[in-house]
Amino acid sequence: MEGIRCSSVLSCYYSSKTHFKLRHQALEHCFLSLPPPPPRHPASRPKVRISLPSMALQVQDQQSFHKSKEMLPKIDKSGRFCSPRAARELALLIVYASCLQGSDPIRLFEKRINAAREPGYEFDKASLLQYNHMSFGGPPVTTHSVEEADELLRSDEQDSAIEAEVLSAPPKLVYSKLLLSFTRKLLVATVDKWDNHVLAIDKVVPSNWKNEPAGRILELSILHLAMSEITVLGTRHPIVINEAVDLAKRFCDGAAPRIINGCLRTFVKDLAGTSTAQTSNSKLEVPLQV
Structure with a gap:
C-alpha cells in the first residue's frame, strides 16, 4: 500500500471542551511539524507560581496528583518508556499522521526514527516522568470562580505542552528498543x-x-x-x-x-x-x- 489517503479539517469535528482542543493541538504539533522542533533551553522557560484560590481546589489537585502518580508510564533503566501502552500510542499517532499526509505509515515511522537531530537539540527527560498515558478528558467541569477556571485551563495547557514535547521528540530518546520494535510490527500488520x-x-x-x-x-x-x-x-x-x-x-x-x-x-x-x-x-x- 503506497499510502493512506484522507483529507480533512479535523478541528471542526472535535468537542468544544478545552481538553479535547488541547489534545488535538498537541497531536497536530507532533506530526505535522516533522522533523523535531527546535531546541528549547531550560533557562528560557518562564517560571510560573500558581496560587490556588481555595482549599477545596487544593484537595482536588492533591487527589488528582496522587492518582496520576500511580498511573505514570513505566520507565526503564535507560530512562525511556517501556510500557506497551506507549508503543500503541506511538503507532496510533504514526497512522494518524500518515492519513493526514497521504503517506505510508512504515516509511513515516522509519523517517521519524532516522531523522537527524537539529544542532543543539536537547530533550528534557524529566518530561517523561510528568507524561501520563492515563490522562483522560472526563465530563465537563463546573467551576465556581474565574480564578478556578483559569487555574484548570493553565493545568490543561501545561499537560498539553508536556505531551507535545514528548510526542514530538526523536523516538529513540523516548521509547526503548523493544517498544520501537513492537511499534513497527504493529504498523506492518496494520498496513498488510x-x-x-x-x-x-x-x-x-x-x-x-x-x-x-x-x-x-x-x-x-x-x-x-x-x-x-x-x-x-x-x-x-x-x-x-x-x-x-x-x-x-x-x-x-x-x-x-x-x-x-x-x-x-x-x-x-x-x-x-x-x-x-x-x-x-x-x-x-x-x-x-x-
Missing part, C-alpha cells in the same frame, strides 16, 4: 491488513461515522490498529479492546470509547463465528477414496 479491515470496519461502525470518515481519522485508526493486533500479532482481544478504549478516551470525543468498544466486540464475535464455521466445514470434508 488495511484493505481487509476497511471492509470489516464498514460493517461495524455507525452510519454517522461512515458519512464523515474524514472527521473520524483517529477513531478509525484505533480500530485498524486493534483489529490488526488481534488478527496478526495474536494479542488476546480483552487486552486489545481495553487499550483501544483507553486510547479513545485520551484522544477522541466522549462517545468514541463506547462505540469503539462495541465495534471491536462485534468484530471479535464475527471472527469467532468465522473460525467456528471453517472448523466445522473442515471436519465435514471426507477424503476421496481412489
Whole structure:
C-alpha cells in the first residue's frame, strides 16, 4: 500500500471542551511539524507560581496528583518508556499522521526514527516522568470562580505542552528498543491488513461515522490498529479492546470509547463465528477414496 489517503479539517469535528482542543493541538504539533522542533533551553522557560484560590481546589489537585502518580508510564533503566501502552500510542499517532499526509505509515515511522537531530537539540527527560498515558478528558467541569477556571485551563495547557514535547521528540530518546520494535510490527500488520479491515470496519461502525470518515481519522485508526493486533500479532482481544478504549478516551470525543468498544466486540464475535464455521466445514470434508 503506497499510502493512506484522507483529507480533512479535523478541528471542526472535535468537542468544544478545552481538553479535547488541547489534545488535538498537541497531536497536530507532533506530526505535522516533522522533523523535531527546535531546541528549547531550560533557562528560557518562564517560571510560573500558581496560587490556588481555595482549599477545596487544593484537595482536588492533591487527589488528582496522587492518582496520576500511580498511573505514570513505566520507565526503564535507560530512562525511556517501556510500557506497551506507549508503543500503541506511538503507532496510533504514526497512522494518524500518515492519513493526514497521504503517506505510508512504515516509511513515516522509519523517517521519524532516522531523522537527524537539529544542532543543539536537547530533550528534557524529566518530561517523561510528568507524561501520563492515563490522562483522560472526563465530563465537563463546573467551576465556581474565574480564578478556578483559569487555574484548570493553565493545568490543561501545561499537560498539553508536556505531551507535545514528548510526542514530538526523536523516538529513540523516548521509547526503548523493544517498544520501537513492537511499534513497527504493529504498523506492518496494520498496513498488510488495511484493505481487509476497511471492509470489516464498514460493517461495524455507525452510519454517522461512515458519512464523515474524514472527521473520524483517529477513531478509525484505533480500530485498524486493534483489529490488526488481534488478527496478526495474536494479542488476546480483552487486552486489545481495553487499550483501544483507553486510547479513545485520551484522544477522541466522549462517545468514541463506547462505540469503539462495541465495534471491536462485534468484530471479535464475527471472527469467532468465522473460525467456528471453517472448523466445522473442515471436519465435514471426507477424503476421496481412489
